[in-house]
Amino acid sequence: MLFVEFRFFWFFLGVFSVYWTLRENSARKLWLLLCSYAFYAAWNWKFLFLLMGSTALDFLVGSMLSRTDKAAQRRAWLIMSLCVNLGTLAFFKYCNFFITSASEFLSWLGLPASFSTLNIIIPVGVSFYTFHSMSYTIDVYHRKLRPVSSMLDLACFIGFFPQMVAGPIVRARAFLPQLQSARQFAGIDVRGALVLFLVGFVKKACIADALAPSADKFFNAPGNFTAASAWVGVLFYAVQIYCDFSGYTDMAIACARLLGYELTLNFNFPYVARDIADFWERWHISLSSWLRDYLYIPLGGNRGSRWFVYRNLMITMILGGLWHGGAWTFVIWGTLHGIALVLHRAWTRASEGRRRCPQLPSWLAWTLTLYCVCVAWIFFRATDLNHAGAALKSFVLWQSEGTQSLRPARLLIVAALLLIHWLNSRGLFATWWRRISAPAFASCYGCTAALVLLFIPPHYAPFIYFQF
Amino acid sequence: MAAAGDPLPTEPPLAGAVRGGRAYSWAERCRYTALAIAVFAATCLCIHAIMPEPEITGVSSKLRFLAEHGNEYDTIFIGSSRVYHGIVPSVFDQTMAAAGERTRSFNIGVDGMWPPEQFRLIDSILRIQPRTWRWVFIELNDVQVKLPPGVEQTRRSVYWHDGSHTWIIFRKLLMLDVPEKIKRKQHRLFQWRSTLWMHTHLLLKNVTNVGSVSDIVSRFEGSAESTSTTDFAVANEGYAPVITRLESAAAKSYEESVARDAAVAKPRTVDRYAEAEFLRDAQRFRASGATPIFFTSPAAMSILPTRFAHNPAPPVMVFNDANAYPSLYQADVRVDEGHLNAAGAEDYTRIFAERVLALEHGN
Numbered sequence: 015m016l017f018v019e020f021r022f023f024w025f026f027l028g029v030f031s032v033y034w035t036l037r038e039n040s041a042r043k044l045w046l047l048l049c050s051y052a053f054y055a056a057w058n059w060k061f062l063f064l065l066m067g068s069t070a071l072d073f074l075v076g077s078m079l080s081r082t083d084k085a086a087q088r089r090a091w092l093i094m095s096l097c098v099n100l101g102t103l104a105f106f107k108y109c110n111f112f113i114t115s116a117s118e119f120l121s122w123l124g125l126p127a128s129f130s131t132l133n134i135i136i137p138v139g140v141s142f143y144t145f146h147s148m149s150y151t152i153d154v155y156h157r158k159l160r161p162v163s164s165m166l167d168l169a170c171f172i173g174f175f176p177q178m179v180a181g182p183i184v185r186a187r188a189f190l191p192q193l194q195s196a197r198q199f200a201g202i203d204v205r206g207a208l209v210l211f212l213v214g215f216v217k218k219a220c221i222a223d224a225l226a227p228s229a230d231k232f233f234n235a236p237g238n239f240t241a242a243s244a245w246v247g248v249l250f251y252a253v254q255i256y257c258d259f260s261g262y263t264d265m266a267i268a269c270a271r272l273l274g275y276e277l278t279l280n281f282n283f284p285y286v287a288r289d290i291a292d293f294w295e296r297w298h299i300s301l302s303s304w305l306r307d308y309l310y311i312p313l314g315g316n317r318g319s320r321w322f323v324y325r326n327l328m329i330t331m332i333l334g335g336l337w338h339g340g341a342w343t344f345v346i347w348g349t350l351h352g353i354a355l356v357l358h359r360a361w362t363r364a365s366e367g368r369r370r371c372p373q374l375p376s377w378l379a380w381t382l383t384l385y386c387v388c389v390a391w392i393f394f395r396a397t398d399l400n401h402a403g404a405a406l407k408s409f410v411l412w413q414s415e416g417t418q419s420l421r422p423a424r425l426l427i428v429a430a431l432l433l434i435h436w437l438n439s440r441g442l443f444a445t446w447w448r449r450i451s452a453p454a455f456a457s458c459y460g461c462t463a464a465l466v467l468l469f470i471p472p473h474y475a476p477f478i479y480f481q482f
Numbered sequence: 483m484a485a486a487g488d489p490l491p492t493e494p495p496l497a498g499a500v501r502g503g504r505a506y507s508w509a510e511r512c513r514y515t516a517l518a519i520a521v522f523a524a525t526c527l528c529i530h531a532i533m534p535e536p537e538i539t540g541v542s543s544k545l546r547f548l549a550e551h552g553n554e555y556d557t558i559f560i561g562s563s564r565v566y567h568g569i570v571p572s573v574f575d576q577t578m579a580a581a582g583e584r585t586r587s588f589n590i591g592v593d594g595m596w597p598p599e600q601f602r603l604i605d606s607i608l609r610i611q612p613r614t615w616r617w618v619f620i621e622l623n624d625v626q627v628k629l630p631p632g633v634e635q636t637r638r639s640v641y642w643h644d645g646s647h648t649w650i651i652f653r654k655l656l657m658l659d660v661p662e663k664i665k666r667k668q669h670r671l672f673q674w675r676s677t678l679w680m681h682t683h684l685l686l687k688n689v690t691n692v693g694s695v696s697d698i699v700s701r702f703e704g705s706a707e708s709t710s711t712t713d714f715a716v717a718n719e720g721y722a723p724v725i726t727r728l729e730s731a732a733a734k735s736y737e738e739s740v741a742r743d744a745a746v747a748k749p750r751t752v753d754r755y756a757e758a759e760f761l762r763d764a765q766r767f768r769a770s771g772a773t774p775i776f777f778t779s780p781a782a783m784s785i786l787p788t789r790f791a792h793n794p795a796p797p798v799m800v801f802n803d804a805n806a807y808p809s810l811y812q813a814d815v816r817v818d819e820g821h822l823n824a825a826g827a828e829d830y831t832r833i834f835a836e837r838v839l840a841l842e843h844g845n
Contacts, residue, residue: 020683200505224696452506456514460521464529468695 015056017265018219018470025053026269033273039196043170046273050175054138057179061137064102069169071098072147076154076161076168088155095151103144106136111340139179141337145304146172150186152308159187167193174275176266180259182280182300189275197274207271208459209447212466214264220469221431222258225250227471228420233395236405236416243420244408249428250420251395252388256285259298283439285387285432288379290354291362293387301337305330320363327359328352338394343402347393354386526690533694536641537701540592541603544720548590549610555719556613557587560604561621564779565591568822569619570831571719577835583842585616589720594633596626597756598650602642604763614771617838620760622776622787622798624753625654627677634680637697643684651681654755723824724817733813740811740819744804747783751791764796775841778802780810780830781820799837807833 015022029049036042055062075095079088150168153159162168171189172178232239232247239247260281270277278300287293294302313326328349335348374382392409396402408414437443447455506514535542548558559569571587578585595603600623633639653659655674656667671678687693728736752760764774777799778786788800804811810833815826822830 020686021679452510452514453517456518457521460518460523461525463518464522464525464690467526467690467692468529470693471696 015053017262017269018215025049030272034199037196039193040166042196043166043193046175047166047170047173050170050173050178053175054173054178057138058135061140064137064140065143065173066169068099068102068143068147069172070165071095072151072172073162073165073168075151079151079154080161092151092155096148099144099148103140106134106140108336108340109134115342142181142183143172143178145183145301146177146186149183149304149308150190153185153187159190162190174270176269176273177277180262180266181298182263182266182278183304184278184300185304188278192275199274202271202274204272205448205455207268210264210271211268212459212463214261214266214268216466216469217257217261217264219261219471220466222254222261223471224469225254225257225427228424229254229395232420233397233401233405236396236401236408237414238416239408239414239418239420240416241408241412241414242422243416243418244405244414246420246422246424246428248388248392248405248409249425252285252384252391253428253431255391255395256281283435285384285435286380286439287383288376289383290351290358290386293383294351294355301334305334309333320360323359324356327355331355342399343393343396346399346402347390350386350390350393354390529691529694530689533691534698535606536637536694536697538638538641541595541638544590544592545603545606545610547720548588548607552588552610553613555586555588556616557585557619558607558615558617559587559589559591559619559621559720560595560600560607561591561619561779562595562600562623563591563593564781564820564822565589565621566593566595566720567591567722567724567817568779568827568830569834570721570723570827572721573828573831574835577832578839581835581839583839587617587719589718591621591720594630594638596623597759598625598647599642601650601759601763602644602647608763608766608770611770615767616772618767618772618774620763620774620776622752622760622778623756624787625650625756625759627651627655627674627681629680634684637693640684640688640692643681643688645685645689648681648685650755650759652678654753659754721827723827724821725824726817727823727825728813728816728818733816736813736816736819740804743783743819749788749800751789752787754791756787757790757792761790761792761795775799775838777834779820780807780822797841799834799841801830801834 015025029046032045033042036045051062051065054065072095075091078091082088150159150171154161167190170193171184171186174184174189177184229247229251232243233251236244236247263280267277267280280298280300282296282299284293284296287296310326310330313329314322315326316323318326331352332345332348335344335346335351338344338347389406389410392405393402396405404414408416447458450458535545557574559565559571566589569589569591571589574587575585590603590607592603600621604620629639655678656670751757760776764776767774774796775798776790776796778788778801780801780803783802783804786802788802789795789798801807801810809815810822810826810830812826815822815829817823
């Protein structure tokens with residue numbers, strides 16, 4: 015069930031109506047949990063047991079962590095939780111990747127190898143809810159969070175349907191306190207939530223889904239297209255993945271807000287970033303901060319020599335790439351970002367304290383950052399390394415033997431969208447709708463919603479991040 | 483990556499957001515929600531009213547041709563692929579001319595055209611009827627409540643789901659005109675829930691104009707659904723011949739199925755929901771000066787209806803009878819159980835014309 019489908023509208027209407035009718039907080043949480051499980055079961059009910067199992071395990075671990083002060087025992091419980099959660103994730107997402115890679119490596123060495131890959135279906139949202147539950151056990155272990163006494167609370171947190179399948183990756187210590195008391199409807203920014211949902215809907219259904227066919231056409235056979243079309247294909251994908259993912263997140267945040275819960279901000283206009291570090295403070299914020307706090311800092315973070323820091327950065331970004339999927343293209347994507355962050359850090363350090371340090375003009379810094387991000391997106395989207403190479407050759411070197419065209423004039427669409435993105439980052443469209451009267455807002459909203467539906471492409475494309 | 487110890491990014495409030503603000507009562511909230519819904523519905527209906535007709539492969543081109551050249555014809559055939567590939571206008575005209583009845587006919591058969599979509603097509607035909615037609619031949623069929631696999635996601639399945647035609651399906655599925663106990667009705671609702679939901683969804687997509695701009699852009703760019711090999715053929719007055727014939731193994735299997743079908747087939751009436759609409763359309767054609775005649779194509783005998791329950795009723799020419807028309811059920815003139823190949827279509831059309839002449843002369 016996608017957020018942009020009609021049936022989600024009816025589903026949420028039912029959830030919302032009953033939720034706010036119930037008075038007791040426990041009744042509301044139970045209703046929310048049932049609806050969340052129904053939402054997840056709509057994808058594949060069999061994997062619901064995996065979700066329940068993960069929740070039950072982490073509830074047990076949290077309870078046991080609170081019952082003992084012995085460091086060895088506490089560490090053992092934590093390791094067990096991490097092993098089971100990461101093991102589940104590794105099995106479903108990376109089993110075939112490791113099998114195939116091992117087979118190819120052995121073949122390259124000249125050793126005979128023929129391994130069968132398994133027919134594994136990746137449970138929807140496994141990467142996300144695994145990180146949600148891990149944040150709980152890790153924070154309890156570090157005593158940053160008290161373990162919950164009710165499994166209902168933990169189940170509500172891990173299974174909360176707006177954020178369960180594609181984020182944002184919410185921390186337990188940010189969400190669990192919100193479950194302790196009944197939410198008050200009077201305190202909800204309803205107008206903001208409705209506008210946020212509509213904006214997310216437009217981004218996903220009208221922009222991302224409209225650009226998807228052209229991007230798919232290019233990336234399915236990049237060698238068949240001209241170099242100019244490579245720019246169309248890559249830039250379309252850059253816009254598509256942002257609008258798809260941030261659109262989903264906007265709708266998730268809006269739905270959660272209408273139920274009285276606040277989720278983590280996930281995007282902050284990433285394509286206005288002026289350097290790669292700025293980009294990662296704006297793109298998929300919940301993931302980058304999760305990796306920072308639970309991987310980068312435990313590895314040592316910034317404490318140590320510069321090469322030690324570079325090592326930590328590379329490991330974090332490579333694993334961040336691998337988190338997206340079991341394929342070498344994702345690993346390369348993460349590696350490229352790691353290299354970019356390392357270079358940026360080195361440049362920043364080298365520039366510190368120098369009076370006559372050359373500063374790049376803002377427009378050049380922005381252009382270079384966007385260019386580097388787009389080059390990395392090639393690997394993120396390409397179906398395999400051969401396709402990535404062909405796309406890279408067209409995009410970077412302007413060399414292509416292809417003759418098919420994606421109409422370079424369409425780059426004007428990208429330019430227009432980037433302009434709107436920049437104006438939005440300046441808050442140009444942010445507040446006028448708050449100042450109008452309630453009847454005027456209701457009328458504008460109804461009219462806008464009707465107009466938005468005109469621009470939906472005929473077929474719904476699934477959310478890109480559902481595959482992660 | 484930020485330095486260790488950096489504060490977690492907390493979610494800033496929506497830019498310019500005002501937390502709290504004026505509190506509305508539930509009555510006000512309900513009022514404003516109702517206002518938003520009303521404006522939404524009104525906007526959708528206004529847009530729907532001014533939107534051009536969607537471009538539907540196989541349908542729009544024929545309607546356009548009819549609008550431009552309809553004055554040149556005095557007879558039309560309306561129906562499914564059995565008509566589209568089964569009735570040859572030139573053969574019909576020749577046969578009628580040989581008997582002294584000069585006609586010029588046009589085939590408006592379309593692949594997959596069944597009620598209620600057929601009723602929508604008839605509405606469009608009546609709207610653009612350029613002249614008084616002499617004969618309008620309408621293929622008789624029941625209301626189809628299910629769509630073929632893969633069709634639900636196409637524009638073709640959306641465009642005819644307006645209120646009146648979708649209501650015909652709901653009435654048939656739930657048998658709303660038949661007084662029954664509530665539990666029986668609930669059982670029907672549960673039994674047909676996914677079909678009802680599908681049609682509701684298509685109705686909503688149609689009235690809310692989902693994707694209409696992309697249709698217009700596609701038409702403008704010339705990238706609308708490409709013409710299929712069996713699409714409208716101007717040269718043949720709307721008829722598309724099928725040259726293939728059944729291979730020996732398939733032919734044997736076909737003959738066996740015809741024999742089985744003939745053993746169990748009984749004449750039956752068309753379902754009452756289709757009948758009501760057909761009779762209404764017949765009245766409208768009569769009011770415009772044309773003579774509507776219904777017919778059943780030479781296809782599976784146990785599936786197709788052969789008459790109306792209502793009395794009096796317009797005449798129905800029944801051709802789905804292997805005993806009466808054995809030549810139309812031979813394997814060498816068939817593509818499959820439902821369709822004739824080119825040779826079979828010519829034979830069928832001749833027989834069709836002869837039946838029309840007999841009807842005309844009161845035999």
